[in-house]
Every structure is written in structure tokens, then in C-alpha cells.
Amino acid sequence: MTSLNTWRYLLRAICPACIISREEYLLLAKVAEEAECYEDLVAQIKGLTQTYGALTIKERKLLSVAYKNITNPLRSSWRVVSLIRRQRVRIEKELTDACKDIVKLLNDSLLATAKVGEETVFYYKLKGDYYRYLAEFAQQQERSRCSDSSLAAYKFAYKHALAMLGPTHPTRLGLALNFAVYYHDVRKSPEKACHLGKHAFDEAVACLDDSSSMQVMRDSMTILQLLRDEER
Known part of the structure; x- marks a missing residue:
């Protein structure tokens, strides 16, 4: 369990019927962004979506930031691997x-x-x-x-x-x-x-x-x- 979700977990444990407010979701999401914990940021946005439905402009931006920072390093790695694969094919041919x-x-x-x-x-x-x-x-x-x-x-x-x-x-x-x-x-x-x-x-x-x-x-x-x- 991440530290960013600890507060949410304790609140649910004390009061299972309690619903985290939109502002609380947004606060946790911003803390996750500041900490560069993008998986946690995604988790907060998903929880917000499941609870409240449509996202506001600020929330959509946070969603975009989260997935952009998750996928960009992976895309870079994929490009490197693809380059290595092409180089390997060329070397094997020679x-x-x-x-x-x-x-x-x-x-x-x-x-x-x-x-x-x-x-x-x-x-x-x-x-x-x-x-x-x-x-x-x-x-x-x-x-x-x-x-x-x-x-x-x-x-x-x-x-x-x-x-x-x-x-x-x-x-x-x-x-x-x-x-x-x-x-x-x-x-x-x-x-x-x-x-x-x-x-x-x-x-x-x-x-x-x-x-x-x-x-x-x-x-x-x-x-x-x-x-x-x-x-x-």
C-alpha cells in the first residue's frame, strides 16, 4: 500500500460508508503528481472517476500528465530496443x-x-x-x-x-x-x-x-x- 493511499484506507476502515470528497481525491492526486508517483496519480483519478463520473478540466489534465509520464519512458525504451533490433539484423546479415x-x-x-x-x-x-x-x-x-x-x-x-x-x-x-x-x-x-x-x-x-x-x-x-x- 502506498503512503498516498494510507489516509484513504484509514478513512474507509473507520467509516466504510464514507465517500471521499472530490476535493480530497484531487488533493491526493496533486500530491502524487508532486512526488512523481504517477501510478498513484492514476489510482486517484480512477477512484475519482468511479465515484463522481465525468472529470473536470483540472482532473483531465492530471490524467493526461499521469499517463504521459508512465508511457514516455516506455516509448523511449521501445525505440532503443527497435534500433538495437535493426542493428542486430544488419550485423547478422554482414x-x-x-x-x-x-x-x-x-x-x-x-x-x-x-x-x-x-x-x-x-x-x-x-x-x-x-x-x-x-x-x-x-x-x-x-x-x-x-x-x-x-x-x-x-x-x-x-x-x-x-x-x-x-x-x-x-x-x-x-x-x-x-x-x-x-x-x-x-x-x-x-x-x-x-x-x-x-x-x-x-x-x-x-x-x-x-x-x-x-x-x-x-x-x-x-x-x-x-x-x-x-x-x-
């Missing part, structure tokens, strides 16, 4: 075009001429990445199609990486990281993401030795840290 462009380049040219080994893994990883990006914001059937295409690319790349690249190879580790992100974000399967990350992390740690080049060691340790964070 992002979709960019993702589809690189996937087309991969399918039409780069994958067909890729050498066995790191190059093939790299390009199929890219294909999985950009289908994953599309799946993140696509709708319904398109999301499912992009998710399946991303999964197929990642699986092919990971199988090839296991056969052709060492456990500490940065491209293999980067693939494992992104594949884990796919399971976590797109498939909503943190268990599979953790399993994949842990497997790649454990294999790489077991193979780290003094013979590894410093650059490979640095790249591998950076990605291993990301895998461990993803596992958590």
Missing part, C-alpha cells in the same frame, strides 16, 4: 555473408588443393569454425544445418590431426580447443567439451620434452592453458 564467403572459398578452392597433414587440418578447422559461427545465431532449420556441417568438418579435421600431427602441434591443439567450444556452445554438451579438452591436454602434456622447439612449446602451452580453462 556476418552471415562473411562466413559463407570463406566457406565457399574453402569448398571451391582451398580444400581441394590442400596438402595432407597440417594444411588439411587447418582448412577443415576453419570450415568447422565458420559453420559454428553461423550456427550461433541462425534460426531453427538453418541452425541445425550449420551445426551439422560444423560437426562434420571438425570430426574430419580431428581424425586427420590424430593421424598426421603430434599431440603438441599448435594446429592440433587449436582444433581441439575450438572443437570443445563447439560442443559447449552449439551442442550444449559441457561433458563432451570437457572430455575432448582433457584428452587433448593429457596427450600433449605427456609428449612435451626438451626436444620440442621453444616456439612450439610456447604455442602449445598457451593453447593447453585455454583447454584446461575450457575443461573447467
